[in-house]
Amino acid sequence: MFYAQLAVNGLVQGLVVGLGALALTLVFGIARFPNAATGDTMTFGAYTALTVHKASGSLALGSIAAVGGAAVLALVAYLTVFKRLAGRSVVSLLVASIGIGFMIRAGLGVAFGHQQQVFNVPLSRPIRIAGLAINPLDLQLATVAVVALAAVFAILYLTPIGRQMRAVADNRDLARVSGIRPERVMTAMWLIAGGVSAVGGMMLGIKTIVSPEVGWEMLLPIFAATILGGIGSPVGAVVAGLVLGVAQEVSTPFVGFTYKIALSFVVLLAVLLVRPRGLFGRIEGVR
């Protein structure tokens, strides 16, 4: 029962990781590089939501602002930096994404200071379902995440632009010769990646605290989930994020609070050495 409770607690954490990994895997699969600014985009989402929530008192308004703001931020990063580096080596894109992450973190640090902030959300008594204590806030957060995921998957699987995105992720050359316009696909992809990051960041901020470093510190679990799920696989990213979130919580009694993050590193190594394609990976060698 104890572990079941931990597992339930881990689910929300897992959704945060899963959302971050979804953003990362979209970029990795389509723009072909691991975007190290993903964590900081999440932080940006968290601060935007926090600010609007404080000003308006509405969490819904906060999340809309966060999604919109982070989507625009990601698009701007693409248009000003990543687009210029198209065709350059992965390391160029990777280093540039580190740079962008630093700039976002610096901007947030200057604007909001370094002291930790929290969302002022009402605490309520946990409800009991089948002997498990479930925090209503967690339920709400999970609902938000599920709605966000449903929206993204609807776009990916039900719309023409989503099909094009998946086609580019599968086989870029084939996609090009079949007349897909890469510019539109890239624009859509970066908007979605930014928006998804913001939802993850906001949830992270509500669940824990908001500080300029929170997103960056999630980067390792997010990378691990992306690779565990198979690069370019949206379903894989979310499932792997959930698995990792639950595994982290369940392992805490054994390995302690600090080492649960190291678990991501172990998972990352294990997957890369044993099955680099990940659980849901379709294609060997993404490049």
Next chain:
Amino acid sequence: MDAYLAAIAIIALIYMLLSLGLTLQYGLTGLINFGHVGFFAIGAYTSALLSLQGLPLALTIPAAAVTAGLAAWPIGLISLRLRDDYFAIVTLGFSETVRLVITSEKWLTNGVQGIPGIPRLFETISVGIGAQLAVMGLILAVTLAAIYAMRRIVASPFGRVIEAIRDNEEALQALGKDPAGFKIQVLILGSALAGIAGAFYAHYITYIVPDQFIPLVTFYVWMAIIIGGVGRVSGAIVGTGLLMLFLEGSRFLRDIVPGVSEVEMASLRIGVVGLLLVLFTIYRPQGLMGDFTKR
């Protein structure tokens, strides 16, 4: 003022050792090491802990090089099987894991409280500026030796092979050479340099905490070699000089511009590092000292 200059020189030389290690690994061999600070930390803690056990620094500093180098060995074995970008992620994860271990294993490292009272170099000889100059002289000698060794390597058959790995690994395999052994040696060597740098750092600062070993340090070094010119020893030297100018300049600026707090300056510093990484990657990937084609 002399003491201030000596202090800056010492920190600059420590960064220089880190830059030389990364130049060997990334600049010459093409290994994207995003976890340099992890090996720096291992060196710092190794030498600090051993010296507090009463061992002489003449032993603990080489021991720092050995432990950091040994830590690179398994990472090297793994790297042989990974794509470039995965290797970058794994090394970044490694350095964060090192920091987690340092934070958690309080019995050994005293956790976030850190280790105070680490013995200084030349503590018994003298105090004040004399001791500082002696420290500077020693680190300078080690750095010069490292630069000499690097130049020898660049001009050698070994240097040719590692640069061939950077330029096209499969072509090298097709000529009958296994890149594996070369990569591992390069990783160990570069990490040992980082370990020595860590040891010097610990004995100079005399107080180490996990927060001194965040990934930002790694990217300071990346910034230095990218600005200076990747794959050139002279690039590492020039880049490190500019990095120090930037780090000290920003501190100086804070002192004369009213109303900027240390926290804000820390943020600005990160922002400038980020901006420079982006600008150089886009507009001048060969750095200030030029392409690595002409040494």
Next chain:
Amino acid sequence: MSLQVTNISKAFGGFKALSGVSLEVPMGGLVGLIGPNGAGKSTLFSVISGFMPPDEGAIGFDGRSLDGLNPAGRARTGLVRTFQVPREFAHLTVRENMMAAAPGQTGESLVGLFLRAGKVREEEERLAEEVREVIRFLRLERVADEPAGKLSGGQKKLVELGRALLVKPRLILLDEPFAGVNPVLIGEIMERIRELNGRGIGFLVIEHDLEALTRLAPQLYVMDQGRILTMGAPDAVLADARVREAYLGGAV
């Protein structure tokens, strides 16, 4: 003894790139491998040189199985390949490209480099002389100290050939040596290949420039859709109706 390729098959997903390919190159032979784009020629090279494991089949060289060897190990047996798109060491000079290829250098170990400096210097001098000769032979003197990345496509092909020669090969797998090369240089390269072949080095040459290859190789294999269609002397092969059908579209 020879290069013996037996019944090699390789599929990518549902696509059969190679099905049951067998061929043989006698020691010191000069054999051509032609076929339209996508016939599987380069895939076959990748399999022979160990960059790609086959699903089925065996490869022997000089009476010895190569199956357990990685690409570097295969090259060390004297079986050296070049690449369709040249893979020069772009930032090294032409001279350095070739010097890097020579096997068994003392200065390639750090210990040797720092502890046996005299021996390293001696070896370097000898190697430099050897490389000078190869550069002269390939007529690359004018660009010898240029970074290889700055050369023309044809010159890069020559650099790859030169590097291969430094390995002391017994058989060279040449992947499209004439692709993207100007006609004057094609004649040059062909001359060099004949000369090397005269010295006992075997060649298996992929080419889809049919005309060039029929002038060069006394024996041809023809591939189409992952299979060996036929083999024989150029005249006989060109007269084969199946070859005209598959490769030439019946136009010749």
